[in-house]
Amino acid sequence: MSSKTIIRLDKYLSSQTKLSRSDAVKAIYHHKVTVNGKMASDPAMKVNTETDVITFNGEELSYEEFIYYLLNKPAGVVSATEDKEYKTVCDLVPKDIPVFPIGRLDIDTEGLIVLTNDGKLSHDLTSPKKHVDKKYYAKLDKDVTDEMIKAFAEGFDYGEDKPSLPALLERKCENEAYVTIHEGKFHQVKRMFKTFDREVLYLQRVSFGKLILDGSIATGEYKKIKKEDII
Numbered sequence: 001m002s003s004k005t006i007i008r009l010d011k012y013l014s015s016q017t018k019l020s021r022s023d024a025v026k027a028i029y030h031h032k033v034t035v036n037g038k039m040a041s042d043p044a045m046k047v048n049t050e051t052d053v054i055t056f057n058g059e060e061l062s063y064e065e066f067i068y069y070l071l072n073k074p075a076g077v078v079s080a081t082e083d084k085e086y087k088t089v090c091d092l093v094p095k096d097i098p099v100f101p102i103g104r105l106d107i108d109t110e111g112l113i114v115l116t117n118d119g120k121l122s123h124d125l126t127s128p129k130k131h132v133d134k135k136y137y138a139k140l141d142k143d144v145t146d147e148m149i150k151a152f153a154e155g156f157d158y159g160e161d162k163p164s165l166p167a168l169l170e171r172k173c174e175n176e177a178y179v180t181i182h183e184g185k186f187h188q189v190k191r192m193f194k195t196f197d198r199e200v201l202y203l204q205r206v207s208f209g210k211l212i213l214d215g216s217i218a219t220g221e222y223k224k225i226k227k228e229d230i231i
Ligand code: URA
Pocket: 104, 105, 106, 107, 109, 186, 187, 188, 189, 190, 191, 203
């Protein structure tokens, strides 16, 4: 049995429900949690994630080892687990189970990023062979031209070893566009636009795989999601 399977009850509860750690403690004090049929009263009680039966508000929880969050990243936050200077994306979600971001968004880029403790999925989704669709909304300092739309569709040299893979550039209005890319090179979107002498004034990731940033999650907020929601 791994030591990971023995954890505190409040940690178990907050990692498997939407409760924060402090709300999990309150729920235990308010007799909303049972362990193996008995009312729990001690948040520090150790439980076995594989064998103990835990209920919250009368409903049995089934323990999931891997957790996945969709975060709407604000600007000014770095895509890392820790940083000496800046707040990180991981500071914005509960800390009960350590998670890390899948891929990166620049510090000034906003929008959809997935945080997880699932190393295999992260590796699979960021591997160069796996082309997960990523869609961005971009506001530029100048107009989007038909030439650019054509060049994005065909692929072009933007300073990498290989030209960009075909990408979809959709004009929203003169200097605003959606761009869907299937790879994720360093500063890729900004560098692609830079090739056409365009500065990106604002960048937001609006989708990643099957995930879409709808209006339900405010900037800086997150929601728990399932692995199947991603890809
Ligand atoms: N491309 C960029 O240039 N920046 C991001 O943050 C993401 C994609």
